[in-house]
Amino acid sequence: MRMNFRPLPLPLILAAALPCLSSSSLLALDEVPETAASAAAIEHFEKKIRPLLSARCYSCHSAKAKTVHGGLLLDSAAGIAKGGDSGPAISPKTPDESLLLTVLKYSDDDIQMPPKGKLPDDEIALLTDWVRRGAVFPKSDDAVMLMDDGIDFDEGRKFWSFQPANEQPLPDVRHKTWPAQRMDHFLLAAMEQNDLQPSPEAGKATLLRRLSFDLTGLPPAPEDVEAFLLDNRPDAYERQVDRLLQSPQFGERWARFWLDLARYTDKTASWLDSTGDAHLYRDWIVQAMNQDMPYDEFVKRQLATDMMPSTGPEDLPALGFLGLSPNYWKELKLPCEIIKVIVADEWEERVDAVTRTYLGLTVACARCHDHKFDPISTEDYYALAGIFASCRIAGRPTIEEELYEPVKEAKSKVEGLQKTLASLKKKKPVPTEKINELTQQIKIIEESTPYYNTPVATVMVEESLHVVRAGKRADEGSTLDYRPEPQDLNLFIRGNPNRLGDVVPRRFLTVLSPSSSSPQRFNNGSGRLELAEAITSDAASLTARVIVNRIWGRYFGQGLVTTPSNFGQLGARPSHPELLDDMAARFIKNGWSLKTLHREIVLSATYRQSSNPDAADMNVDPDNRLLSRMPRRRLDYEQWRDAMLLSSGQLDQTLGGPAVTLDDNNNHRRTLYATVHRRDMSNVLLSHDFPDPTSHSPMRQQTTTALQGLYALNGPLLSHQADALAARLISDCETDEARIDRAYHLLFSRPPTNRERQLGLAFLQDTGEPADGESAAGDQAADAWPKYAHVLLMSNEFAYVD
Known part of the structure; x- marks a missing residue:
């Protein structure tokens, strides 16, 4: 990664971060919820470890073995914990010294397993990693009801997620004027049962910033915030919701949510089958979201x-x-x-x-x-x-096959001519005239063949x-x-x-x-x-529950079911089961309309709450599962980068088209259109929690790392955007005070406080004496403004939404 080091004053960095350094924003973001972590570990065990143990070990070390060798059972959590005649199989405090790994690696001359030959290195590596991670082995009493002749499916159908979803009666609540949508009744009832009260409604500017990021992935324009603040009509907020739902950027924001699930990629390794015009799938998703398919x-x-x-x-x-x-x-x-x-x-x-x-x-x-x-x-x-x-x-091709037949013939001819060209270019001397002739033939074929450049979808x-x-x-x-x-x-x-x-x-x-x-x-x-x-028919209720829960999780930081891709026995149980059933049933009843679902969520009183935590509420519900406040959320990398580009005036909002690499400093397109390479992922995306495109990703796991901080300080993105933002502010406004106000409206959707304004003015005016005594004050100011803009861009407040 190329570093563009521009020293920034520490006091100004700290001052810019102060407004949002609350207890909520300082949570350790790399902490994964226990239910999600354990479910992921168990899923890995079931897919990778149990089949390996079954194939290599269970003939001698399971309850079904004719003779249990060494008194060791490896087919249950209890057996693993107990160990065998030679002692414990796993050493929790020193996993690498575990007897299981010692015998598998043939490190012990007395005991070597399997006795017929050492396991392949990749299998030993899998088991080693499993032991190092705690040798997770699910308890057998969590399993489904099994009969001697197989699974009892009738019993299995009684599980909550396999039951039909039905609309639920609204629960009684004491605070009857608070609910704005059906969902609010269920959430308020749970709050009241736990002696909690909803938080006050967020301020209008905060609410519009939250809404704009959630529906479009972009911050609101200062002019939109000002217009909303002046709009006193009873349906002013509802009008903003409808405006943003109809924005073309809605599809871009929610397409990225889907592409995580679909393990989308633009490119893969050159030795594998090509992904073709992969962007056609991404653009189709954007269009489907915008059209509310x-x-x-x-x-x-x-x-x-x-x-x-x-x-x-x-x-x-x-x-x-x-x-x-x-x-x-x-x-x-x-x-x-x-x-x-x-x-x-x-x-x-x-x-x-x-x-x-x-x-x-x-x-x-x-x-x-x-x-x-x-x-x-x-x-x-x-x-x-x-x-x-x-x-x-x-x-x-994305046209009828009969229309594409002439294109196939033309492309075959062009392919032959290109092979001839390649061989001619290797000759000495180079036959320039013949090369020019063939090049012209190729050009004529391409230009004269209708539909020649028709995109080819990967299907x-x-x-x-x-x-x-x-x-x-x-x-x-x-x-x-x-x-x-x-x-x-x-x-x-x-x-x-x-x-x-x-x-x-x-x-x-x-x-x-x-x-x-x-x-x-x-x-x-x-x-x-x-x-x-x-x-979508036999499994309609489950399918509806899953997608409703996924979208809910994107708004509130965690789903009603915190394991969004596991609604089975090992998955978490819903925090509000009646609410999930009610929303799923109505989602189907409303024609499976995603925009109707989005609209209900963002119009709810729950969504419109302030994110400021109450100390008493934090003690009762520290994880905010009851949603008595709106969670403060960190922006995804895509939102963070796009917000920078928009604020600096450089964002290219053209919809669709081929991907562009993030390494290109002139790439000003939305991050949705950045190249995703399955086998050679961008280092920038990797360091900012982008999901692995080799597999389905149910949710983003946010981390806070030193590398992210170094990127913000010295990376080319913030350096270039700080320059562009500074240039925009200097061009738009005549005084430093007006520029500071404009910067805060662009970046934070609010005016600066008096203290923030004074800090900014003090820094901009205190440029110090130049070493050579010759630099003009204008040059000093021009150098100060990018530094000031850089600090604002890397502040906590810019990276979070309240």
């Missing part, structure tokens, strides 16, 4: 728009949810047994992304065995995996993948055989595609299907459309 339609188009007669080629970018899935390198010189495992891992990733995003369920944990906690069988997993095994990633096509041997012997490599007909997968014993069980027909999850019958087979091609329809 019904969420059930939104789901269907992302999974199967190509199978829907009501949609056309212009909707194909929606398939980027699956089309941009991570894919792994397949070295076809290797035996097909290895390639089959790689392909099976890709199918698992798609099952995981789809079920966690739309259903909030960790179905991929059932790849190797029945889910240990939720009513999801191994057959359920392979029923879904067969859907993704019956389609593959490909590129398709799914109906072809099943089969891995077969390239020859008769295993050492002759592998071939990927794509076939037009769909396939049902065999159950893979312990997740191994080279050990096959019974064939499992493609279908939906048993627990979410009507209880009166077995799940119906999917017969329409791969089954993608039938899957999407099941998600």
